[in-house]
Amino acid sequence: MMFKNSCKLFRANFGEVWKLFVFHILSLAFCVGLLAVFYKDYINCADIAAKKAEVASIWETGTFYGSAMSTTLTVIANFIIYFFEALFASNIWKGIYFLIIVAVLLPLLINIGKVVTCELLYGYMSACQKQSFTGTFLKTLKTALAYSSVKVFYALPFEFLILASMWGITRVNNHVFDYFMPFIFVGVSAVLLAFKELFNAGWAPAKVVYDHNVVSSYTIGMRAVLRRWDRIFLTAVVIYLMAIVLAMLLGLYSLIIIIPILPPFLHIFELVAFFSSQGMRFYVDNETILSPKRLEEVDKIEDAKYLI
16 A cells, blocks of 8 residues: 555645755765866776776676676676776775765755655645745755765665675675576665665654654654564565666666656655655545545554654
8 A cells, every 4th residue: 555655646646756856966066067177087087997897898798688787787797896996096085085075975865855855745744735946945945955865874884785795796606696687686686775765764854844853753653663664674675676676777878767657756755755654634636535544553562652
């Protein structure tokens, strides 16, 4: 039901998808502009890494099947490693600057866009109300900055776990393993991303709905998510499985569709999960109001102390 209701809300708020996509494009352009200060150094390092990792071989392997996928993932992982080796070997400060822009500033801006989108969706789900993206951005900027600043560093262990797991998969050197690589890659990626989603799903919705501080919002969000953690986790696995498999089957060009659609769909899914876990009524379209089970029907007896 969470997936079905998320799809309905996605259709009803499709205009917000493109607004968020434009915001992401502007955020990326801003970060690229900051990196352009040392663009020659970054391009040189990328050229060195591309030659050492033999990036050209990716286009010779064809589609993402069997050993072809294993080769592609290994080449991509090697390229990233060689790029940072060359970058930090040439100038450590330029390497740190690159990491700050890519790993801190860009996620910070992306998370600000998430808060704005959640605020817009909250207005629609609670009162079927449409709001201005720019006006909402200015109204929630202070709140969004506080949330985003903490979220960036909170997410780092999850990102490291996912990247380390993907790197570990590419280090396996076995001819038989190559043919199982697509299934292992899809399964491990979907489970790890869903695990990360489970520990983040309630945070932004709680912040938007209750307008508490960052720590209190995280506590409220986690408490809500844990009421239905199994459904939320499994639904998140399905969402990521669909996205990854679609990208593998249709190739890199499918990312033109997946990248703009996946983030807002996840934001909607998080709000649906939060509203459902809290027993809050919400609009799924202009004519339909959904009434989830009340908190008394969702909570266990030992959780009754949290009810007012």
